[in-house]
Amino acid sequence: MSMRNRVLLGAAAVGVVTAGLWACGSTGRSGPSLSAADAASAVYVAPGEYDEFYAFMSGGFSGNLTVMGLPSGRLLKTVPVFSQFPENGWGYSEETKAMLQTSYGFAAWDDAHHPELSMTDGVPDGRWIFINANNTPRVARIDLAEFETKEIVEIPNSAGNHGSPFITPNSEYLVATSRFSVPVPNRDMSISEYTGNFKGMLSFVRADRAGEMDVAFQILVPGYNYDLAHAGKGPSDGWMFFTSYNAEEAHTLLEVNASKRDKDFIAAVNWKRAEECVAQGNARSMPARYVHNVVGDDHVARSELKESVTVLEPASCERLVYFLPTPKSPHGVDVDPSGRFIVAGGKLATVIPVHSFEKMIQAIEEEEFEDVIDGIPVLEYDEIIAGEVQDPGLGPLHTEFDGRGYAYTTAFISSEVVKWRLEDFTVVDRIPVYYSVGHLMIPGGDSREPWGKYLVALNKMTKDRYLPTGPELAHSAQLIDISGDKMKLLLDFPTMGEPHYAQALPAELLMEKQVKLYRLDENTNQYAVKSEADTRVTRNGRRVDVYMTAIRSHFAPDNIEGIEVGDTVYFHVTNLEQDWDVPHGFAALGMETAELLIMPGATRTLTWVPTRVGIHPFYCTDFCSALHQEMQGYVRVSPRGSNVPLAWGTGGALRSQPVAAQ
Numbered sequence: 225m226s227m228r229n230r231v232l233l234g235a236a237a238v239g240v241v242t243a244g245l246w247a248c249g250s251t252g253r254s255g256p257s258l259s260a261a262d263a264a265s266a267v268y269v270a271p272g273e274y275d276e277f278y279a280f281m282s283g284g285f286s287g288n289l290t291v292m293g294l295p296s297g298r299l300l301k302t303v304p305v306f307s308q309f310p311e312n313g314w315g316y317s318e319e320t321k322a323m324l325q326t327s328y329g330f331a332a333w334d335d336a337h338h339p340e341l342s343m344t345d346g347v348p349d350g351r352w353i354f355i356n357a358n359n360t361p362r363v364a365r366i367d368l369a370e371f372e373t374k375e376i377v378e379i380p381n382s383a384g385n386h387g388s389p390f391i392t393p394n395s396e397y398l399v400a401t402s403r404f405s406v407p408v409p410n411r412d413m414s415i416s417e418y419t420g421n422f423k424g425m426l427s428f429v430r431a432d433r434a435g436e437m438d439v440a441f442q443i444l445v446p447g448y449n450y451d452l453a454h455a456g457k458g459p460s461d462g463w464m465f466f467t468s469y470n471a472e473e474a475h476t477l478l479e480v481n482a483s484k485r486d487k488d489f490i491a492a493v494n495w496k497r498a499e500e501c502v503a504q505g506n507a508r509s510m511p512a513r514y515v516h517n518v519v520g521d522d523h524v525a526r527s528e529l530k531e532s533v534t535v536l537e538p539a540s541c542e543r544l545v546y547f548l549p550t551p552k553s554p555h556g557v558d559v560d561p562s563g564r565f566i567v568a569g570g571k572l573a574t575v576i577p578v579h580s581f582e583k584m585i586q587a588i589e590e591e592e593f594e595d596v597i598d599g600i601p602v603l604e605y606d607e608i609i610a611g612e613v614q615d616p617g618l619g620p621l622h623t624e625f626d627g628r629g630y631a632y633t634t635a636f637i638s639s640e641v642v643k644w645r646l647e648d649f650t651v652v653d654r655i656p657v658y659y660s661v662g663h664l665m666i667p668g669g670d671s672r673e674p675w676g677k678y679l680v681a682l683n684k685m686t687k688d689r690y691l692p693t694g695p696e697l698a699h700s701a702q703l704i705d706i707s708g709d710k711m712k713l714l715l716d717f718p719t720m721g722e723p724h725y726a727q728a729l730p731a732e733l734l735m736e737k738q739v740k741l742y743r744l745d746e747n748t749n750q751y752a753v754k755s756e757a758d759t760r761v762t763r764n765g766r767r768v769d770v771y772m773t774a775i776r777s778h779f780a781p782d783n784i785e786g787i788e789v790g791d792t793v794y795f796h797v798t799n800l801e802q803d804w805d806v807p808h809g810f811a812a813l814g815m816e817t818a819e820l821l822i823m824p825g826a827t828r829t830l831t832w833v834p835t836r837v838g839i840h841p842f843y844c845t846d847f848c849s850a851l852h853q854e855m856q857g858y859v860r861v862s863p864r865g866s867n868v869p870l871a872w873g874t875g876g877a878l879r880s881q882p883v884a885a886q
């Protein structure tokens with residue numbers, strides 16, 4: 225047995241089913257790829273040229289979003305979202321701290337899974353990208369002119385916000401699901417009393433008004449695990465489809481106890497009907513604590529606590545939710561570009577079930593229900609199924625579409641991508657991927673009009689694909705050409721954190737609208753100083769404010785005296801540059817936080833409580849000019865109560881605040 229085969233079998237043994245998985249397709253080191261030279265030229269972006277697509281990769285357990293170019297796989301930027309990011313001071317600077325505020329307090333980390341582009345008429349429009357926080361349920365909006373997180377709203381009555389933030393065709397709502405059912409409202413009770421007390425929640429967040437994201441309504445559903453979602457489109461616009469597993473309502477050893485039933489459910493929610501029920505007063509207002517964080521026009525984030533939420537129950541809003549029986553512990557749910565087919569990834573199923581929206585509506589009208597659970601009618605599988613894709617690979621999870629009549633489904637256990645025809649649900653091609661693929665992404669592949677040239681496989685295991693780096697390996701993504709009849713593997717590229725899911729769109733949709741700098745005359749940060757003449761240091765009791773500027777290649781002031789141990793010092797640094805690509809950085813000896821990275825025209829504030837007497841140098845951390853190394857200064861820290869006068873300056877005698885004012 226070759227070393228490669230041993231690795232493969234080792235990976236497979238982790239899965240539920242192992243027999244004969246790796247026999248198909250995994251013939252050579254790269255599978256059925258082009259010749260190395262042809263593949264290289266297909267992904268080659270010549271020096272000075274641009275990539276064709278922006279790809280937005282979720283950072284998984286990094287809590288952030290990374291931006292990559294396709295087809296090159298080059299990393300362009302990390303956009304911090306839910307995790308503190310010392311590289312630019314996100315979550316450390318006074319202007320950004322409020323973004324990580326939650327009803328539980330300051331959350332320095334989260335787990336970000338699914339980026340989702342804003343849409344107009346079912347097509348990504350390049351305004352914003354949203355992403356979920358899984359651990360402490362939240363959704364964020366990132367502006368795609370600045371590549372910066374602008375807004376975060378917390379989801380109350382929820383735990384494990386995995387199925388999020390999937391969006392409706394005109395960005396009316398994005399959804400959030402509770403992967404973990406919990407008591408609603410959450411309270412102290414025995415876990416053994418799960419059944420009937422632990423509930424799922426399907427949340428709809430208003431998403432089309434920047435700065436006004438809010439939980440519009442929530443739908444209380446049985447205590448299953450709600451996993452993923454996708455919106456209807458075209459004929460199915462107005463509906464949202466959610467997968468669930470654990471219809472057994474197990475609360476321990478789910479790997480056994482949540483896999484007993486033959487079928488679980490897709491919950492089909494008519495969200496336009498929900499709007500009617502809310503308007504008619506069929507919802508109730510429930511106390512709930514959750515926060516909404518927004519970056520204002522002054523580029524300062526503020527946090528607001530909200531104290532109630534609107535909750536709908538299916539029993540008091542008829543025709544709101546239906547259950548579609550779906551084999552077996554379904555994971556992904558994907559709607560094809562026409563909006564006619566709802567494809568489930570039954571991760572333990574032997575086929576890919578494809579539900580028909582038309583048949584679903586017909587079954588609803590004819591009231592062909594096999595059961596009603598908590599006011600939710602259960603439709604009959606045979607009445608709504610359009611077809612089943614046979615031989616789809618083992619462990620089918622997620623499907624995207626190329627806009628030419630084909631669907632592509634990942635198979636986790638057999639590590640492959642399977643291409644099948646929507647016309648007759650027949651498999652037409654398959655390609656091995658390395659290894660254990662979760663999501664896949666085709667640019668626009670979940671939209672009404674995919675840009676179906678490339679497919680990115682987002683793999684969970686890396687094993688031997690890269691130079692080894694100790695126990696932790698870079699996670700692996702693979703680029704596949706889907707422009708022809710046969711899929712062709714082009715490129716492996718590493719990702720930051722876990723490559724959970726991704727979205728992509730043509731570069732031309734974003735390139736021209738990029739913000740290159742912030743206009744200094746529009747800087748309304750209350751601590752901004754717009755000329756060196758206005759720089760100063762003030763003391764108010766134990767609080768010291770340093771109003772500082774940075775411009776190539778000095779700080780003003782760059783000599784500061786009169787700081788004492790235990791003072792709280794706020795460095796408000798304004799970058800006076802009005803040129804693209806000239807950020808300045810700021811850090812001082814012994815700071816317990818992070819650096820600041822200050823964009824041209826912007827102001828950022830870092831708080832420092834000096835703990836030691838002595839001279840503390842500070843310097844610019846972002847290489848800015850030939851004299852960058854000269855861009856430095858000194859802070860003198862004296863013992864507490866030493867009465868050294870507060871004094872500051874650049875290039876001359878120090879100015880001081882009269883001692884009497886101290």
Ligand SMILES: [Cu+2]
Binds near residue numbers: 776809846849852
């Ligand atoms: Cu500099």
